[in-house]
Amino acid sequence: MTEHRQRTGRSFAVIGAGINGAAIAREITQRFPDALVTMYEKADHVAAHQSGHNSGVVHAGLYYEPGSLKARLCRRGVNLLRDYATANHLPYDECGKIVVALHSEEEDRLRAIHERAVANGVPDVELIGPDRIREIEPNSVGCLALHSPHTAITDYAAIARSLVSDVSAAGGRVHLSAEVVDIDAAPEGATITSAHGSQRRGERTEHVESFDFVIACAGLQSDRVAKMAGGASHPTIVPFFGQYSKLAEEHRTMLNGLVYPVPDPAYPFxxxxxxKRVDGEMLVGPNAFLSFGRENYSGSKIGIKDSIRVATDPAFWKFAAHNVKAAVHELGAVLSRKKFLAGAAEYVPSLKGAVSTPITRGIRAQAMDADGSLIDDFVIEHQGRATFIRNAPSPGATSSMAIAEHILDVISKAHDLAPSSPKSQQKDN
Incomplete structure (x- = not known):
């Protein structure tokens, strides 16, 4: 528990100390300096889950449906994240990205992505031919590509830690190794029961505290946390792991930026x-396959509870029935790293025969609706004075500071909360 100053204003609980929880807690301290802000994180450190297991890409907003929450918050989020990283001397590299069509049948899909990117206001994005591809990425090949020069890379875990430090410096409380086990929502606020300490060592103690507002950013556990407070049964979280491999040192400088395929509508991912990563490493990946455990980052331990939950969910089997081809395709890459790398070598031929080492996998908190469809847009559920992020897939980290603004805007309007800081009046629109 961190030291904190006495507060006389409203009280806010933020569940989760990943980048979204950290950004929201900081946004509260910016808008309401007199508020008491308390963060709960069940892990013993910040950014222990999705925020600490990702490639670090800052997405520009190429793919998203124009006008969607994803599209709007991604573009706003890029600007906020870049400015914050720069001001706090955190890693941020606008290395650029090309999305490459290898065959003529992919070109129409790529042109459609370009149209979306332009509609979303992505700056300086353009379609380029083979000569320009080689100029930007001498080791890459393709018949047409979409170039996004301002796509960037960063260290999201470092940004999350910095945001949490801001919360502490503003007088907020940060409880680590503190799992929220119950939420009692009421019209005037909510009561949180949290278990502190190590369950493995039998040292857990329960604490109960009431707050005016609760905002949950629980990622892989978002559906379970929402249901504690009487939230909707769907969407539910189905975990998919993504395995990246780190290329050998001799391949670290083979690209100037990022090289992506054109998304295939036959596959859900x-x-x-x-x-490229900010520490100089070059990654190839990820594959995408069902994870047997929401937090099974090593792949060595089956999460019994999580696996049973998926196996007994009719929505998952509806999804599976429509994605047999995708599952077979991804399983091949899971079982064979050689096949995995062969896919990347189509875009960068010099990768043939490359050596790579698997790194700790990431796990995507994929929200699924009752009909088995994967939910693409952000989903934020409001229940009185409790708010739950139910789905924040990529570009959730890119959009984190904009998601924080959006949620606090909605809460402030719904509950007539006047800011006690001029900060909220200075936003770019």
Whole structure:
């Protein structure tokens, strides 16, 4: 528990210390300096889950449906994230990205992505031919590509830690190793029961505290946390793991930026791509396959509770029935790293025969509706004075500071909360 100053204003609980929870907690301290802000994180450190297991890409907003929450908050989020990283001397590299069509049948899909990107206000995005592809990425090939020069990479875990430090500096409380086990929502606020300490060592103690407002950013556990407070039964979270491999040192400088495939509508996820990391490493991946455990990052331990939950969910089997081809395709890449790398070598031929080492996998908190469809847009559920982020897939990290603004705007309007700081009046629109 961190030290905190006495507060006389409203009280807010934020569940989850990933980048979304951290951004929301900081936004509260910016708008309401007199508020008491308390963060709960069940892990023993910040950014322990999705925020600490990702490629670090700052998405420009190429793919998203114009006018969707994703599209709007991604573009706003890029600007906020870049400015915050720069002001706080955190890693941020506008290395650029090309989305490459290898065959003529992919070109129409790529042109449609370009139209979306322009509609979303992505700056300086353009379609380029083979000569320009080689100029930007001498080791890459393709018949047509979409170039996004301002797509960037960062360290989301470092940004989350910095945001949480801001919360602490503003007098907020940060409880680590503190799992929320119950939420009692009422019209005037909510009461949170949290278990502190190590369950494995039998040292957990329960605490009960009431708040004026609760905002949950629980990622992989978002559906369970929402249901504690009487939230809707759907969407539910189905975890998909993504395995990246780190290329050998001799391949670290083979690309100037990022190289992505054109998304194939036959598959629910993006496909294998090449990603430069801010520490200089070059990653290839990820594959996407059902994870047997929501937090099974090593792949060595089956989460019994999570696996049973998926196996007994009719929605999952509806999804599976329509994605047999995708499952077979992804399973091949899971079982064979050689096949995995062969996919990347189509875009960068010099990768043939490359050596790579798997790194800790990431796990995507994919929200699924009752009919088995994957939910694409952000989903934010409001229940009186309790708010739950139910779905924040990529570009959720890119959009985190904009998601924070959006949620606080909605809460402030719904409950007639006047800001006690001029900060909220200075936003770019």
């Amino acid at each position: 993006l496909g294998v791509h090449l990603t």
